[in-house]
Amino acid sequence: MTHILHRQIHASLPIASGGKGIELFDASGRGYIDASGGAAVSSLGHGHPDILAAMHRQADKLAYAHTSFFTSDVAEALADRLVVDAPAGISHAYFVSGGSEAVEAALKMARQYFVEIGEPQRRHIIARRQSYHGNTLGALATGGNEWRRAQFRPLLIETHHIDPCFAYRFQEAGESDEDYAARAAQALEDRILELGPETVMAFVAETVVGATAGAVPPVADYFRRIRDICDRYGVLLILDEVMCGMGRTGTLHACEQDGVAPDLMTIAKGLGGGYQPIGAVLLSRKIFDAFANGSGLFQHGHTYICHPMACAAALAVQEVIARDRLLENVKAMGAHLARRLGERFGNHPNIGDIRGRGLFMGVELVEDRSTRQPFDPKRKLHARIKKAAMANGLLVYPMGGTIDGANGDHVLLAPPFICDIAAIDAIVERLDDAI
Ligand code: PMP
Numbered sequence: 001m002t003h004i005l006h007r008q009i010h011a012s013l014p015i016a017s018g019g020k021g022i023e024l025f026d027a028s029g030r031g032y033i034d035a036s037g038g039a040a041v042s043s044l045g046h047g048h049p050d051i052l053a054a055m056h057r058q059a060d061k062l063a064y065a066h067t068s069f070f071t072s073d074v075a076e077a078l079a080d081r082l083v084v085d086a087p088a089g090i091s092h093a094y095f096v097s098g099g100s101e102a103v104e105a106a107l108k109m110a111r112q113y114f115v116e117i118g119e120p121q122r123r124h125i126i127a128r129r130q131s132y133h134g135n136t137l138g139a140l141a142t143g144g145n146e147w148r149r150a151q152f153r154p155l156l157i158e159t160h161h162i163d164p165c166f167a168y169r170f171q172e173a174g175e176s177d178e179d180y181a182a183r184a185a186q187a188l189e190d191r192i193l194e195l196g197p198e199t200v201m202a203f204v205a206e207t208v209v210g211a212t213a214g215a216v217p218p219v220a221d222y223f224r225r226i227r228d229i230c231d232r233y234g235v236l237l238i239l240d241e242v243m244c245g246m247g248r249t250g251t252l253h254a255c256e257q258d259g260v261a262p263d264l265m266t267i268a269k270g271l272g273g274g275y276q277p278i279g280a281v282l283l284s285r286k287i288f289d290a291f292a293n294g295s296g297l298f299q300h301g302h303t304y305i306c307h308p309m310a311c312a313a314a315l316a317v318q319e320v321i322a323r324d325r326l327l328e329n330v331k332a333m334g335a336h337l338a339r340r341l342g343e344r345f346g347n348h349p350n351i352g353d354i355r356g357r358g359l360f361m362g363v364e365l366v367e368d369r370s371t372r373q374p375f376d377p378k379r380k381l382h383a384r385i386k387k388a389a390m391a392n393g394l395l396v397y398p399m400g401g402t403i404d405g406a407n408g409d410h411v412l413l414a415p416p417f418i419c420d421i422a423a424i425d426a427i428v429e430r431l432d433d434a435i
Contacts, residue, residue: 019046022416022423024395032390033415035427036397040210040243040360040414043270044317044326051275054316058309067306074311081318082282085252087261091285094298095278095306099242099268100134102279103204106264107138108300110202110236113287116294119234122201125157126191126235130165132212133204133240142204145212160195162187165209166216167364168353169372169408177219185225189233197233202264207254210243211399214362214410216355217249223260236263236287242279243360246270247321247417250331250358257357263287273317278310326417333419334358340428350435359417365409365435374408375400382409389434396431411435 006013014026022045023031034042044051058074065072079093094109096102107125114122127133129144140149141156149156164170164184171180192200203226209216230237239262244254246267251257253265264287268279291298304310321327338354338361345351345363352366352374365381367373375381382398389396400409415427 021045021047022419030393032393032395033423033427033430034395035413035415035431036395037270037414037416038274038395039269039397040248040412041269042274043247043417044273044320045416045418046274048273048275048320050320051273051313051316055275055309055313058312062308064308066303067301072306072308072311074308074315075306078311078315078318081315082267082280086282087253087255087265089261089263089284089286090265090282092283092288094281094283095311096268096280096302097277097304097307097310098279099240099266100136100139100279101302102242102266102268102281103134103139103142103240104136105300106238106240106266106281106283107142107202107204109264109281109283109287109298110238112295112299113236113290114201116290119198121199122234124195124200125159125202125204126188126195126200127159127161127204128165128206128209129161129163130167130209130213130216131161131204131206131240132210133206134242143212160191162191165213166218166222167213167355167408171219178221181219181222181225184219184222185229188226189229192229192233192235197235200233200235202236202238203230204238204240206240206242206244207258208244208249208357208360210360211397211412214355214364214399214412215244215357215360215414216362217254217357218258223255223258227260230263238262238264238266240266242266242268243414244357247327247330248358248360248414250327250334252327254357271317272310272314275317276307276310276313278307278314321417324418329419330358330417333415333417333421333424334361336421337361337413337415337424337428340424344428344432345435348435356413359413359415359419361413363411363413363431365411377409382411385409385411385434389431392430392434394427394430394434396434 017027018025082093131144133139133142144161265282272278352372353364367375382400386398397412
C-alpha cells in the first residue's frame with residue numbers, strides 16, 4: 001500500500017534503497033545497472049564520494065537563503081563556470097529547480113525580451129512535433145506530443161509545431177542529408193512566413209531529440225540553417241539541452257558539435273547529476289542587455305531559485321567531470337557502445353535504427369526491418385522490454401507511441417559517464433536478452 005501518487009498508478013514498484021557507482025539496489029539487495037541514468041540524469045552514477053562531501057560541506061555552512069536578500073558563493077561560482085564554458089554570446093545563468101521550470105523561464109525571457117525592445121506583437125512559439133519540453137503548462141504546450149497534451153489542451157498556450165525531426169522515417173528514400181537538412185529547416189521558414197515574421201517570438205528545439213524520439217541527432221548543417229533563418233526574421237533560438245546537455249553527448253553542450261550558439265539554452269538533469277534538483281537557463285548578452293537597459297528586472301522567480309545546496313552539488317559535479325576528464329570517457333565509451341550495439345543489433349530483424357551521440361543512444365524497434373514498419377502500439381513493446389530488462393538487472397528508458405504521435409518503440413540508453421568497457425558490454429548483453 002502506497003500513499004504516494006506516482007506518474008503511473010502502480011500496484012508496486014521496487015523500493016530503491018541504495019546506489020553505488022553505476023548500480024542501484026532495491027530493498028532486497030538486488031542490483032540493477034543504471035543504463036539510463038534514470039532519465040539521463042545520473043551522469044556521475046550514485047553515491048559519488050566527492051559530490052557527497054561537497055553537499056555535506058554546504059549543508060554544514062548554509063542550506064538556504066532567499067535570493068531577494070542574498071546571493072551565495074556557490075551560485076556565483078557555478079554561474080561563472082557555466083558562462084565561461086558556454087557557447088558564444090552566453091553571458092548569464094538563471095538557476096531554477098528542474099527542466100520544465102527552465103523551459104518556462106526561457107519562454108518568459110523570450111517574451112519579456114521583445115516587450116523590452118518594443119516588439120510586443122511577437123508572441124508565437126514554434127517547436128517541433130517530435131519533442132518533449134516538460135510537463136508544466138507552458139512546457140507541455142511547447143512539446144509536440146499530442147498524447148500528452150490532448151486532455152490539457154484548453155489550458156495550453158497556443159504553439160505551432162513543425163515536422164520533421166531526424167529519425168530515418170522522416171528522411172525520404174534517396175534524399176541526401178544535405179537535402180534533408182534543407183527540407184527540415186525550410187519547414188521553419190515556411191511557418192514563420194505563414195504566421196507573419198513580425199509576430200514570431202521563438203523557435204524551440206532539443207539539439208538531440210531525447211525522450212520522444214530516442215536520441216536522434218540532427219543531420220549535419222540543420223542547425224546552421226536554423227540559426228540563419230532565426231536571424232533573418234529576428235526570431236530567438238531556444239535550444240533545450242535539458243536531456244542531451246551537460247556532457248551527455250561528449251561535449252559539454254550538444255550544440256557545440258553543430259557549430260551553433262543559441263540565444264537561450266535550457267539545461268537540467270546532468271547539471272546536478274541527480275544529487276540535487278537543479279536546472280538553468282543560459283542567456284545571451286542580447287537578452288540580458290534588454291532587461292538591464294529596460295525594466296531592470298526579469299519578471300519571474302520561484303522560492304528555490306539559486307538554491308545553495310543545489311548549486312553546491314552541481315558545482316561539484318562539474319568539477320569532477322573536468323578533473324577526471326570524463327568527457328573524454330563519454331566519447332570513448334560512447335564509441336564503444338555504438339560499436340557493440342551495431343555488432344549485436346545491426347542485423348537484428350526487429351531493430352530499425354541505432355543512433356545517438358556519446359553516451360546518449362537510441363535503439364528503435366520495428367516489426368519488420370525491411371519495411372521499417374513499427375510494431376502495433378497495442379503490443380506495448382517498450383513497456384515489455386523495460387520490464388524484461390529490469391528482471392534482468394538492467395535499467396533502460398524505453399518509450400513508445402510518440403515518434404510520430406502514434407507509434408514506434410525505442411529504447412534510450414544514457415549510462416553514467418563513469419562507465420567502463422565491462423559495464424558497456426554488460427549493458428548490451430542484458431539488453432539483448434531483454435529484447
Ligand atoms: N526538456 C527536455 C528535453 C526533457 O527531456 C525534459 C525531461 N525529460 C524536460 C525538458 C523537463 O525536465 P523536468 O522533468 O526536469 O521538468
